[in-house]
Amino acid sequence: MKMMIAVDGSEFAEWSVQMLEAVASRPPDSVTLVHVVDSASLKSAARKHAAVSKQAIAAMTKAGDQILRRFEGLARIALQQATTKPRTTIDTILTHGRVADAITKLAKQKKADLLVLGSRGLSDAESYLLGSVSRHVSALAPCPVLVVKRPLTALSRVLFAADASKHSQGACSFLCKRFLPESAPVTVLSVVEPAITELAVKYLSKDQLDQISAPKRQAAEQVVEQLRDRFLSNGYAVTTQVEIEHVTDSILRHATSTKVDLLVAGSRGLTGSERLRLGSVSETLLKYAPCSVLIVRGWRA
Numbered sequence: 001m002k003m004m005i006a007v008d009g010s011e012f013a014e015w016s017v018q019m020l021e022a023v024a025s026r027p028p029d030s031v032t033l034v035h036v037v038d039s040a041s042l043k044s045a046a047r048k049h050a051a052v053s054k055q056a057i058a059a060m061t062k063a064g065d066q067i068l069r070r071f072e073g074l075a076r077i078a079l080q081q082a083t084t085k086p087r088t089t090i091d092t093i094l095t096h097g098r099v100a101d102a103i104t105k106l107a108k109q110k111k112a113d114l115l116v117l118g119s120r121g122l123s124d125a126e127s128y129l130l131g132s133v134s135r136h137v138s139a140l141a142p143c144p145v146l147v148v149k150r151p152l153t154a155l156s157r158v159l160f161a162a163d164a165s166k167h168s169q170g171a172c173s174f175l176c177k178r179f180l181p182e183s184a185p186v187t188v189l190s191v192v193e194p195a196i197t198e199l200a201v202k203y204l205s206k207d208q209l210d211q212i213s214a215p216k217r218q219a220a221e222q223v224v225e226q227l228r229d230r231f232l233s234n235g236y237a238v239t240t241q242v243e244i245e246h247v248t249d250s251i252l253r254h255a256t257s258t259k260v261d262l263l264v265a266g267s268r269g270l271t272g273s274e275r276l277r278l279g280s281v282s283e284t285l286l287k288y289a290p291c292s293v294l295i296v297r298g299w300r301a
Contacts, residue, residue: 001028001029001030001113001114001178001179002028002029002030002032002110002111002112002113002114003028003030003031003032003112003113003114003115003116004031004032004034004103004106004107004110004112004114004115004116005017005031005032005033005034005071005075005115005116005117006034006035006036006099006103006115006116006117006133006137007033007034007035007067007068007071008035008036008067008099009035009063009067009070010118011118012118012119012148013071013117013118014071014074014118015118015148015149015150015151015152016116016117016118016146016148017033017071017074017075017078018074018078018151018152018153019078019116019146019148019152019153019292020075020078020079021078021079021080021153021154022152022153022154022155022181022261023155023179023180023181024078024079024080025181025182025183026179026180026181026182027079027087027088028088028113028114029088029089030088030089030090030091031075031079031088031089031090031091032090032091032092032093032106032110032112033068033071033072033075033090033091033092033093034092034093034094034095034102034103034106035064035067035068035092035093035094035095036094036095036096036097036098036099036102036103037057037060037061037064037094037095037096038060038096038097038098038099039057039060039096039097057096061094061096064094065094068092068093068094069092071092072090072092075090076090078153093106099133100133100136100137100140101136101140103115103117103133103137103141104136104137104140104141104142107141107142107143108142112143113143113144113178114143114144114145114146114178114179115137115141115143115144115145115146116145116146116148117133117134117137117145117146117147117148118134118147118148118149119132119134119147119148119149134147134286135283135286135287138282138283138286138295139283141297142298143297143298144174144294144295144296144297144298144299145294145295145297146292146293146294146295147286147292147293147294147295148292149289149290149291149292149293150291150292152261152262152292154261155180155181155183155184155261155262156184156185156261157185157187157258157259157260157261157262158175158180158184158185158186158187158260158261158262158264159186159187159189159251159254159255159258159260159262159263159264160172160175160186160187160188160189160227160264160265161189161190161191161251161263161264161265161281161285162188162189162190162223162224162227162265162266163190163192163220163223163266164219164220164223165266167266167267167296167297168223168227168265168266169227169266170266170296170297170298170299170300171264171265171266171296171299172227172230172231173299173300174296174299175231175264175296176230176231176234176236177234179294180236182234182235182236184236185236185237185238185239186231186236186237186238186239187238187239187240187241187258187260188224188227188228188231188238188239188240188241189224189240189241189242189243189250189251189254190220190221190223190224190240190241190242190243191220191242191243191244191245191246191247191250191251192216192217192219192220192242192243192244192247193244193245193246193247194213194244194245194246213244216244217242217244220242221242224240224241224242225240227240228240241254247281248281248284248285248288251263251265251281251285252284252285252288252289252290255289255290255291256290259291260291261291261292262291262292262293262294263285263289263291263292263293263294264293264294264296265281265282265285265293265294265295265296266295266296266297266299267280267281267282267295267296267297282295
């Protein structure tokens with residue numbers, strides 16, 4: 001697997017590189033560390049002072065080189081390659097431009113299988129609404145995106161939020177074939193919206209409610225059983241769960257109560273301005289999940 005990790009020198013970027021420790025038993029073929037000097041913002045801030053802008057960009061470029069060298073060392077330690085024969089090639093790239101655009105452009109050029117970046121998580125709500133880098137990258141990237149929201153050095157609890165779409169099937173394939181170590185236990189959770197309104201619940205009997213909900217529940221159970229069989233055939237320990245509830249509320253509640261390390265969801269991906277609209281399940285999970293989030297798009301079953 002070709003993995004690309006965006007680093008900016010922050011604590012959150014350190015988490016994104018230290019994440020390699022969690023997959024050290026199944027290391028990627030290559031890791032490319034990317035640092036972007038936001039030259040567009042620097043030029044805009046000092047547009048009346050070209051000399052100042054040039055000096056600032058030069059200073060940030062020098063700092064970027066130092067950041068990449070430091071993070072390369074962290075990556076080798078995380079992959080346990082400091083004293084052993086390397087199984088993963090590690091490269092660095094320093095580029096200039098608007099951060100999110102430059103990262104997604106490089107991911108496409110390098111045909112990355114996974115793009116990783118750090119985020120402040122829940123405390124980043126205001127930045128998220130205004131257009132944070134993690135939000136833009138996760139919306140625009142041509143490949144699966146892992147947003148690391150807290151230290152992630154092991155995958156002891158993985159929650160896979162699945163549905164009947166081909167995108168969940170693709171996410172399952174990505175996890176089994178490219179990403180998850182065999183030691184990572186998986187919970188497959190399928191949540192379907194209630195077939196009736198909250199008002200109707202007050203006036204219908206339990207038997208009536210069960211009969212109305214039965215078709216949706218049965219369809220969801222078939223989905224999780226199919227995915228369960230796929231994980232089992234690839235050697236993973238897996239449990240399943242089906243809920244009739246509001247989708248994002250239920251997924252987030254489960255992720256919080258079970259203290260999962262990683263929440264995974266498939267996404268169909270959008271084009272153009274649609275990609276940046278708020279409201280999709282994947283964007284809501286990225287915004288509110290208390291753990292790291294992997295959004296898998298563009299991966300075939």
